[in-house]
Amino acid sequence: MFKYILKRIAQAIPLLLVISFIVFSLIQLAPYDVIDSLATPNMTPEQIEILKEQHGLNQPFFSQYLIWLKGILTGDFGNSLLTQHSIAADLAEKIPHTISLVLPAYVTALVLAIVLGLVSAANRGKWVDRMIDGFASFGIAVPTFWFAMILIYIFGYRLNALPFIGMHTLGKEGDVGDFLAHFALPYITLTMAFMPELIRYIRTAAIVEVDKDYVTVQEAFQASRAAIFGRHISRNVLIPIVTQIGMALPMLVTGALITETIYAWPGVGPYLTTATRSLDYPVIMAVMLLSATLVILGNLLSDILYSIVDPRITKGGQG
Numbered sequence: 001m002f003k004y005i006l007k008r009i010a011q012a013i014p015l016l017l018v019i020s021f022i023v024f025s026l027i028q029l030a031p032y033d034v035i036d037s038l039a040t041p042n043m044t045p046e047q048i049e050i051l052k053e054q055h056g057l058n059q060p061f062f063s064q065y066l067i068w069l070k071g072i073l074t075g076d077f078g079n080s081l082l083t084q085h086s087i088a089a090d091l092a093e094k095i096p097h098t099i100s101l102v103l104p105a106y107v108t109a110l111v112l113a114i115v116l117g118l119v120s121a122a123n124r125g126k127w128v129d130r131m132i133d134g135f136a137s138f139g140i141a142v143p144t145f146w147f148a149m150i151l152i153y154i155f156g157y158r159l160n161a162l163p164f165i166g167m168h169t170l171g172k173e174g175d176v177g178d179f180l181a182h183f184a185l186p187y188i189t190l191t192m193a194f195m196p197e198l199i200r201y202i203r204t205a206a207i208v209e210v211d212k213d214y215v216t217v218q219e220a221f222q223a224s225r226a227a228i229f230g231r232h233i234s235r236n237v238l239i240p241i242v243t244q245i246g247m248a249l250p251m252l253v254t255g256a257l258i259t260e261t262i263y264a265w266p267g268v269g270p271y272l273t274t275a276t277r278s279l280d281y282p283v284i285m286a287v288m289l290l291s292a293t294l295v296i297l298g299n300l301l302s303d304i305l306y307s308i309v310d311p312r313i314t315k316g317g318q319g
Helices: 002-029 034-038 045-054 061-073 087-122 127-141 144-158 176-210 213-220 225-236 238-247 257-262 268-277 281-309 311-315
Strands: none
Touching: 002 061, 002 281, 034 045, 087 127, 087 176, 087 225, 087 238, 087 257, 087 268, 087 281, 127 176, 144 176, 144 257, 176 225, 176 238, 176 257, 213 225, 225 238, 238 281, 257 268, 268 281
């Protein structure tokens, strides 16, 4: 197991380097650069050259990349051009806010999806299956921002029951009740955003298991439907669920960009949105690289969980 994990990590390192180079190159190819966001119309060419020198933009492309990569490897993402704050410090503050919103919503969505997906597969073709599948189809079709606006209109404006801006009311930063009140609407929005696709995924995986021989054998021994799903199918659906858990890792940071922006939740979403509007390239590069890194780590986590759930995977499928 340990050798398998080391092998997967060794394979991920070159890929991370390639991704970092691609991210840096794409930013360099953008029609605007850092100087466009800093320079003013009344600046002289000499002043603009001084700005380029201050930010290392007068150096060759590969030199700029190596300087940036060295900073990344030492935990220095640079400073925001907009605020001049440390990007690493900003992310260290905002990522926990995003995780506190995304993680509970995703866990809730996953648990509900497992239950509804198994119930749907157990009643394939019946009215329960059609109702659950219709709910999943509707949920996939509804845009997240539209659903969020409906919740804001009903519970924020019409009923005036829940706040919908920020994470705390000013002056009540330590109040748990106030936090939960602000948490409710974005939590519901994200849960409903995650759940439909998970239901479809788990339902499909369970239906594949239903058509396998071991289910036929269990039915021949007159095992109940509930016993077959509870003892056998639910366990065999575990590997597809592990895939979703691993791939959900990037969402802990970048999975709520729209929702956070709509509700002004002080996480990575508004931070990246503001940076994009302001051409704050160091922030954009840092978040893009972080997101890509989490995708690779998510795949690595899936592989490790695979090997735990089914040890045959590390042995090349040999029994």
